[in-house]
Amino acid sequence: MLTGRKYVAALTEDQATFAEEIGGAIRSVWNTALEQRRKYRRRGKWIGYREQSREMAEAKGDFPWLKAVPGHCLQQALMDLDVACRTHGPFMIRWRSKTRWSPSFRFPEGSKIPVKRISRKWAQARLPKIGWITFRWTRPLGGAIRSATMTRDGERWHISFLVETGAPAPAVNLERGRVGVDRGVAVLAATDDGRLFERKFIRPGEAERYRRLEKQRNRTERGSKRRRECIRRQRVIMRRVRNRRRDFHARTACRIVDGNALVALEDLSTKKMSASAKGTVAEPGRNVGAKAGLNRAILDKGWHGLELAIRNRARKSGTVVRKVPPAYTSQTCPTCGRVDANSRQSQAEFVCTTCGYAEHADVVGAQNTLARGHTGYRAWRPRGCPVRESPTGSRGNPVDSSLSHEAGIPRP
Numbered sequence: 001m002l003t004g005r006k007y008v009a010a011l012t013e014d015q016a017t018f019a020e021e022i023g024g025a026i027r028s029v030w031n032t033a034l035e036q037r038r039k040y041r042r043r044g045k046w047i048g049y050r051e052q053s054r055e056m057a058e059a060k061g062d063f064p065w066l067k068a069v070p071g072h073c074l075q076q077a078l079m080d081l082d083v084a085c086r087t088h089g090p091f092m093i094r095w096r097s098k099t100r101w102s103p104s105f106r107f108p109e110g111s112k113i114p115v116k117r118i119s120r121k122w123a124q125a126r127l128p129k130i131g132w133i134t135f136r137w138t139r140p141l142g143g144a145i146r147s148a149t150m151t152r153d154g155e156r157w158h159i160s161f162l163v164e165t166g167a168p169a170p171a172v173n174l175e176r177g178r179v180g181v182d183r184g185v186a187v188l189a190a191t192d193d194g195r196l197f198e199r200k201f202i203r204p205g206e207a208e209r210y211r212r213l214e215k216q217r218n219r220t221e222r223g224s225k226r227r228r229e230c231i232r233r234q235r236v237i238m239r240r241v242r243n244r245r246r247d248f249h250a251r252t253a254c255r256i257v258d259g260n261a262l263v264a265l266e267d268l269s270t271k272k273m274s275a276s277a278k279g280t281v282a283e284p285g286r287n288v289g290a291k292a293g294l295n296r297a298i299l300d301k302g303w304h305g306l307e308l309a310i311r312n313r314a315r316k317s318g319t320v321v322r323k324v325p326p327a328y329t330s331q332t333c334p335t336c337g338r339v340d341a342n343s344r345q346s347q348a349e350f351v352c353t354t355c356g357y358a359e360h361a362d363v364v365g366a367q368n369t370l371a372r373g374h375t376g377y378r379a380w381r382p383r384g385c386p387v388r389e390s391p392t393g394s395r396g397n398p399v400d401s402s403l404s405h406e407a408g409i410p411r412p
């Protein structure tokens, strides 16, 4: 089974400078190749990895800086771009800007990267052209290295390895439980058994400090030293928030996935996601644009991040993650099947207008998501009510109780 190991790297000054140069080269290769792909697309044509890789090899003669960096990393960047463009199309892929993109590059040939312990706390790995780099040995590798990636987050470099542990992928045990998850605006995640997962990712003091830095920054000149310092400090806060969020996602994912054979998630639209990121769903408020950075940090639950964490955890335990259409999950009664917008009394409250079933609205969403996840969506579509129609005025016929998750499927 493949898994990742990430360590803090302690680069020497020369190594850090060189790593920065490699990052710069990767960035310009990415941007040039992306521009080329877009040009081709505009003419109705397509250029692939093979062609671009060949052209890059030729360009090495003209640009010595391109020749100085590890060739495999450059090829890897072109390959990554190829995959990205095939999946999303060249116009959806982002430029890598000098200020926004953190350097990251991958050495694909893991078998040629030797690793040795040099003390109890430190180890070294030899990377092509960079040489031996030292990193903090916080846990064993636990398998054969497939690839190594250097990344910089702020001022700190990390080295991560993709490792083949040799352990067989766990088999799915269908006897185990199932869980439905509803990701919401007020609460990060709710499960069908009534658990709510939520925490604030930014502390009040941090938000205050961020606001103060924002004001300070607006008083400084563009490109000045003081402005750069403000931005740097703001980024330190944001990185902390990001790390906290990622950590919470990982922990939440463990608590949701472990012991379950099936995790049902609603298939969220990106529109809903970005609306919440801008703070328009939960807090329409003023000045959304001006405070976008801070607002996002406060409101952003990172739904996609949670999904990634769940998938990552599920991969290890062999759990199946299924996405279901989310239409009406928040307006459908899990016991009688009635679909009514009025059942949703507020952001958090759900009281069925027909049978009086009352529960936290997000938990209801999770229950419906689970029901759809294992009985199939068609079974839960109210009869005579096409999915895309407005729910108001539809007659929510009670659904056959044998299809309800409470009646049909045993829970552990």
Ligand SMILES: [Zn+2]
Binding pocket: 333, 334, 335, 336, 337, 338, 352, 353, 354, 355, 356, 357
């Ligand atoms: Zn009901």
